[in-house]
Amino acid sequence: xxxxxxxxxxxxxGVYALxxxxxxxxxxxxxxxxxxxxxxxxxxxxxTYSVYQATGLSPYLSWIVVIPCSVFLGxxxxxxxxxTIGVQEVNQIFITLGLSMVIQNVILMVFKSxxxxxxxxxxxxxxxxxxxxxxEGLLAFLIAIVITVVFLWFLNxxxxxxxMKAVSQDRSAAHLMGVxxxxxxxxxxxxxxxxxxxxxxxxxxxxxxxxxxxxxxxxLAWVTVVMGGxxxxxxxxxxxxxxxxxxxxxxxxxGADMRQVVYYxxxxxxxxxxxxxxxxxxxxxxxxxxxxxxx
Amino acid sequence: MLKIKQISSxxxxxxxxxxxxxxxxxxxxxxxxxxxxxxxxxLINTISGLIKAWSGTVEFLGEDITALSPAARxxxxxxxxxxxxxxxxxxxxxxxxxxxxxxxVVRAKRQENLDYVYHLFPKLLERTxxxxxxxxGGEQQMxxxxxSLMACPKLLILDEPSLGLAPILIVKVFExxxxxxxxGVTILLVEQNVQKALCxxxxxxxxxxxxxxxxxxxxxxxxxDQLQKAYLGI
Amino acid sequence: MKHINIKKLLLWIGFFxxxxxxxxxxxxxxxxxxxxxxxxxxSMASAWNLVGGYAGxxxxxxxxxxxxxxxxxxxxxxxxGVSPLFGIFLGGGMAMLLAFLLGILTIRLRGPFFTLSTxxxxxxxxxxxxxxxxxxxxxxxxxxxxKPSVFNFVFKSYYVYYVIYLVLLAxxxxxxxxxxxxKTGCYLKAIREDETAASSLGVxxxxxxxxxxxxxxxxxxxxxxxxxxxxxxIDPHSVFSVGFSTKVAAxxxxxxxGTVLGPIVxxxxxxxxxxxxxxxxxxxxxxxxxxLYGVIMILVILIIPRGIVGTLTEVVxxxxxxxxxxxx
Numbered sequence: 070x071x072x073x074x075x076x077x078x079x080x081x082x083g084v085y086a087l088x089x090x091x092x093x094x095x096x097x098x099x100x101x102x103x104x105x106x107x108x109x110x111x112x113x114x115x116x117t118y119s120v121y122q123a124t125g126l127s128p129y130l131s132w133i134v135v136i137p138c139s140v141f142l143g144x145x146x147x148x149x150x151x152x153t154i155g156v157q158e159v160n161q162i163f164i165t166l167g168l169s170m171v172i173q174n175v176i177l178m179v180f181k182s183x184x185x186x187x188x189x190x191x192x193x194x195x196x197x198x199x200x201x202x203x204x205e206g207l208l209a210f211l212i213a214i215v216i217t218v219v220f221l222w223f224l225n226x227x228x229x230x231x232x233m234k235a236v237s238q239d240r241s242a243a244h245l246m247g248v249x250x251x252x253x254x255x256x257x258x259x260x261x262x263x264x265x266x267x268x269x270x271x272x273x274x275x276x277x278x279x280x281x282x283x284x285x286x287x288x289l290a291w292v293t294v295v296m297g298g299x300x301x302x303x304x305x306x307x308x309x310x311x312x313x314x315x316x317x318x319x320x321x322x323x324g325a326d327m328r329q330v331v332y333y334x335x336x337x338x339x340x341x342x343x344x345x346x347x348x349x350x351x352x353x354x355x356x357x358x359x360x361x362x363x364x
Numbered sequence: 365m366l367k368i369k370q371i372s373s374x375x376x377x378x379x380x381x382x383x384x385x386x387x388x389x390x391x392x393x394x395x396x397x398x399x400x401x402x403x404x405x406x407l408i409n410t411i412s413g414l415i416k417a418w419s420g421t422v423e424f425l426g427e428d429i430t431a432l433s434p435a436a437r438x439x440x441x442x443x444x445x446x447x448x449x450x451x452x453x454x455x456x457x458x459x460x461x462x463x464x465x466x467x468x469v470v471r472a473k474r475q476e477n478l479d480y481v482y483h484l485f486p487k488l489l490e491r492t493x494x495x496x497x498x499x500x501g502g503e504q505q506m507x508x509x510x511x512s513l514m515a516c517p518k519l520l521i522l523d524e525p526s527l528g529l530a531p532i533l534i535v536k537v538f539e540x541x542x543x544x545x546x547x548g549v550t551i552l553l554v555e556q557n558v559q560k561a562l563c564x565x566x567x568x569x570x571x572x573x574x575x576x577x578x579x580x581x582x583x584x585x586x587x588x589d590q591l592q593k594a595y596l597g598i
Numbered sequence: 599m600k601h602i603n604i605k606k607l608l609l610w611i612g613f614f615x616x617x618x619x620x621x622x623x624x625x626x627x628x629x630x631x632x633x634x635x636x637x638x639x640x641s642m643a644s645a646w647n648l649v650g651g652y653a654g655x656x657x658x659x660x661x662x663x664x665x666x667x668x669x670x671x672x673x674x675x676x677x678x679g680v681s682p683l684f685g686i687f688l689g690g691g692m693a694m695l696l697a698f699l700l701g702i703l704t705i706r707l708r709g710p711f712f713t714l715s716t717x718x719x720x721x722x723x724x725x726x727x728x729x730x731x732x733x734x735x736x737x738x739x740x741x742x743x744x745k746p747s748v749f750n751f752v753f754k755s756y757y758v759y760y761v762i763y764l765v766l767l768a769x770x771x772x773x774x775x776x777x778x779x780x781k782t783g784c785y786l787k788a789i790r791e792d793e794t795a796a797s798s799l800g801v802x803x804x805x806x807x808x809x810x811x812x813x814x815x816x817x818x819x820x821x822x823x824x825x826x827x828x829x830x831x832i833d834p835h836s837v838f839s840v841g842f843s844t845k846v847a848a849x850x851x852x853x854x855x856g857t858v859l860g861p862i863v864x865x866x867x868x869x870x871x872x873x874x875x876x877x878x879x880x881x882x883x884x885x886x887x888x889x890l891y892g893v894i895m896i897l898v899i900l901i902i903p904r905g906i907v908g909t910l911t912e913v914v915x916x917x918x919x920x921x922x923x924x925x926x
Contacts, residue, residue: 102710104658104713159654159709162656163847163851164896166844166895167892167893167896167899169892170891171889174888177884177885178883178885178886231462234452234454234459235466238455242446243463245414245450246438246463247434247438250435281841288717288721324729326725326728329725330722333725336714337703337722340707341704341715
């Protein structure tokens with residue numbers, strides 16, 4: 070049974086990773102505090118739902134709508150936040166909280182407060198030995214992992230990816246390298262929102278969306294980012310798996326309504342005891358190992 | 365090559381430099397000396413475009429670049445090696461060097477430039493995959509200079525390249541600067557090490573409280589009474 | 599606080615008495631409820647402002663204090679028969695205790711992480727209140743029986759509630775005014791302007807922030823208890839939902855952070871709009887007022903980040919300065 074729970078947890082964590090990598094990227098590179106990230110996930114859920122309702126298009130193909138919408142939304146929101154980058158963190162909190170109110174209530178007015186979900190794609194589950202997996206869950210996990218891996222490749226192997234890392238480490242030095250830092254900020258923000266949107270399109274096949282569900286995903290994404298070490302994309306990935314496992318295991322043993330309590334408590338403890346995150350040690354170990362090699 | 369006319373600038377509401385005039389000729393080393401907080405870094409950051417000029421113009425290779433972004437200036441070959449090296453600590457040496465040639469103008473020459481800087485600093489080649497944050501001060505300075513050279517500089521601004529280095533390394537740094545000059549790169553050298561900076565310079569400016577108070581050839585300034593008292597302790 | 603401005607004080611007392619008398623003239627319970635809600639929102643926004651405005655701690659989980667206050671007095675009354683007359687203060691005390699524990703643990707966290715920790719605490723309490731059905735009635739909530747008496751702190755007349763809320767608001771305004779002029783207030787403002795400079799001057803930042811947090815939590819808890827006594831019903835979502843905190847913060851921000859009058863102006867301007875929209879539109883458009891709050895909040899932050907009162911004060915100051923310069 071425990072193995073079943075662990076695997077379900079990791080499956081769930083894969084999708085959570087996608088929501089938090091966007092947030093981690095935005096916070097890590099541009100230092101923008103985005104308290105509406107969960108609402109962008111929910112926007113992705115509702116777009117996918119509407120497309121499915123209107124045309125019957127599979128949630129996995131609805132990306133052709135979700136991605137341009139997310140880019141456009143990201144661009145608009147970036148215009149609001151542009152002037153606050155690096156100077157007014159508190160205003161970023163207020164603007165994104167205001168934005169969250171706007172998004173949630175627009176959704177409420179358009180879609181009412183009913184729960185919306187798409188649960189008719191696949192009929193049967195997969196069974197491997199004693200372990201059950203839902204097809205939606207497995208597919209979402211695989212897609213999320215592929216996107217994450219491709220993104221990590223992009224971050225490490227392309228000039229633009231390297232520029233993102235450079236901006237996150239030293240903005241003014243990045244200017245001196247000829248990086249259009251404002252352009253990188255915009256790109257990162259839109260990319261983060263696109264990841265959130267895609268995560269939403271995967272989540273709607275598993276969970277119901279309702280107007281205020283953004284609050285849950287927002288806190289979830291932040292929990293993951295803090296656990297993973299701020300701005301540490303790989304850390305966020307591991308943290309997401311951990312959260313997925315915690316959620317499934319505590320949901321099983323303590324009841325569905327307690328699963329969030331467990332990881333919120335875990336989150337507060339981490340904020341207090343290890344604000345640098347759980348997985349920030351990994352980078353440090355790498356650095357040490359490499360130093361030793363060289364000598 | 366670089367002409368600065370009546371530049372004033374500062375941070376927020378506090379003005380730091382006042383009506384600066386400066387001219388740098390092709391192929392020369394120009395030194396900018398002055399005490400701490402005289403406004404040297406503010407001046408070169410205004411030249412690099414990190415800070416907006418409040419008034420005045422910056423002309424580079426005959427073009428008015430006052431309104432250009434820092435990145436556009438880099439594209440034109442105006443490169444700064446900032447004070448304190450400012451390497452990207454969590455990127456490897458190689459990644460730092462690649463960042464040096466980020467500008468699209470010089471990307472085609474990337475491999476050629478890599479070979480050149482590895483030839484100039486063989487130590488960097490030994491440690492290409494080491495994180496820059498783990499290097500010693502001297503190694504970091506070499507990496508920072510190498511990173512700037514990756515951008516094919518026409519004018520290289522070096523801000524305090526000898527700061528915090530051991531004496532033997534300081535000698536090395538100044539040798540390298542002369543080497544770079546021989547390659548045809550024009551250099552603006554900002555230094556607190558006044559003696560060394562003036563020896564090397566074809567021309568020098570002294571900046572005090574945000575204003576140019578003295579200018580002349582390096583040799584002439586070395587003999588200047590005022591300057592000797594203030595900076596050389598003679 | 600050495601020289602109290604007698605004229606100003608008398609003006610305020612006069613205003614208070616005027617409002618008391620005006621209340622008796624409003625015969626209609628609908629309008630009284632309208633005013634009560636405004637007073638309540640103004641009280642909560644003022645209490646929030648102590649933390650969010652003066653101490654620079656952006657707490658979006660302030661409902662934790664509100665809900666804890668409401669549940670404390672209600673549970674004490676329903677299970678142990680403790681009169682809400684005391685329960686209200688015990689509710690405030692419980693909120694203060696929570697604030698103390700929270701403060702010790704999280705007050706050192708940098709900006710957004712303090713905010714996140716407050717949201718997490720509020721969410722945890724919401725889920726716990728739903729879970730522990732025996733004590734809290736779970737998502738069914740708690741009903742306080744309608745048996746009007748002073749001991750039960752339940753009243754037939756809306757006017758009594760009107761007075762209670764007016765007194766609560768007056769007390770909070772007095773406390774905020776006092777703090778604004780006191781040493782604590784000066785230090786808090788100094789910290790807000792420049793934390794590193796203030797700490798190098800030897801100002802014990804944490805002590806002053808903690809003071810603000812405790813006072814704010816107390817009044818929010820008291821407000822929650824009274825709220826429960828007024829509605830005679832509480833459930834986890836009505837007293838622990840983070841959305842309420844965001845709304846309260848929005849009132850404060852729009853009115854002017856770190857000013858005595860800001861949150862009150864915010865509440866008196868926006869709460870009537872909210873109530874009108876809610877009663878007129880209802881149904882599908884029940885979210886319209888929150889959408890409006892969000893839009894106004896974003897616009898205020900972008901255009902007049904000091905809020906209505908802060909900006910007006912600045913304009914008046916500048917004008918006076920100009921006039922003074924001219925007379926020279």
